[in-house]
Amino acid sequence: MESKLYQNRTFETIDYSEQSLANTEFVNCEFINCNFSKSDLSHNDFLDCTFKNCNLSLATLRNTGLKNIKFISCKLMGLDFSACNSFLFSMNFEDCILDYSTFIYKKLKKTNFTDCSLKETDFSNTDLSLAIFKNCDLSSATFVESILEKTDFRSSRNYAFDPSENKIKGTKVSHTALAGLLQKFDFVIE
CATH class of the missing domain: 2.160.20.80 (E3 ubiquitin-protein ligase SopA)
Incomplete structure (x- = not known):
């Protein structure tokens, strides 16, 4: 063809x-x-x-x-x-609306996500180092064995990931999101 x-x-x-x-x-x-x-x-x-x-x-x-x-x-x-x-x-x-999409095993270094909906998006095994999530909704997004080094989540919401299952050196998060990062430990945070 x-x-x-x-x-x-x-x-x-x-x-x-x-x-x-x-x-x-x-x-x-x-x-x-x-x-x-x-x-x-x-x-x-x-x-x-x-x-x-x-x-x-x-x-x-x-x-x-x-x-x-x-x-x-x-x-x-x-x-x-x-x-x-x-x-x-x-x-x-x-x-953009990226709900229910998948980026498994992709390299997304330095990618910018600005004002996006990423509900139930799968970032498993994805390299998101130096990526910026600015004012995004990450409800039920999946981060497993992902590279999140120096990734900026500070202005986004509803994200949760297990720090022990991802590379997180230098990851930027807001203090209000700490509960989502400690979810597996079943802490009572007041």
């Missing part, structure tokens, strides 16, 4: 829902108000792209390249980012 290349293009208000898009490379493109819900984005590459007000919920990302991507005000529910191509994998999220 022949591959396609799009550079420096803007795609606006396009409905790709439940469609398959394959062997396409997007470089420095912008997607605005596009619907990718339940679409198959496997085997595509996105480099230096921005998604604004897009819905990618339940899209398939098998071997999808996401390299230096910005998601702004997007709905990204139930995405399996762990299936993405790991080469140059990097993203930042602002005002």
Whole structure:
């Protein structure tokens, strides 16, 4: 199958829902108000792209390249980012809904999550060193054997993880979150 290349293009208000898009490379493109819900984005590459007000919920990302991507005000529910191509994998999220997504075994060093909902998101075995969670809701998010070194959770809420099951050197947390970090010890904190 022949591959396609799009550079420096803007795609606006396009409905790709439940469609398959394959062997396409997007470089420095912008997607605005596009619907990718339940679409198959496997085997595509996105480099230096921005998604604004897009819905990618339940899209398939098998071997999808996401390299230096910005998601702004997007709905990204139930995405399996762990299936993405790991080469140059990097993203930042602002005002996004990432509930029920998974990043298992991904390297997300220095990733910024700003004003995001990350309810029940799975970060098991994920490298989040130097990542910033700014004003995020992490209700029931999973952190097991994750690298959280110098990760900043201070302005976020509802996060809980077992310090003995994660690498936490230099992790920044607020004093109000200490109860969630000590949950397994069944302390009574007053």
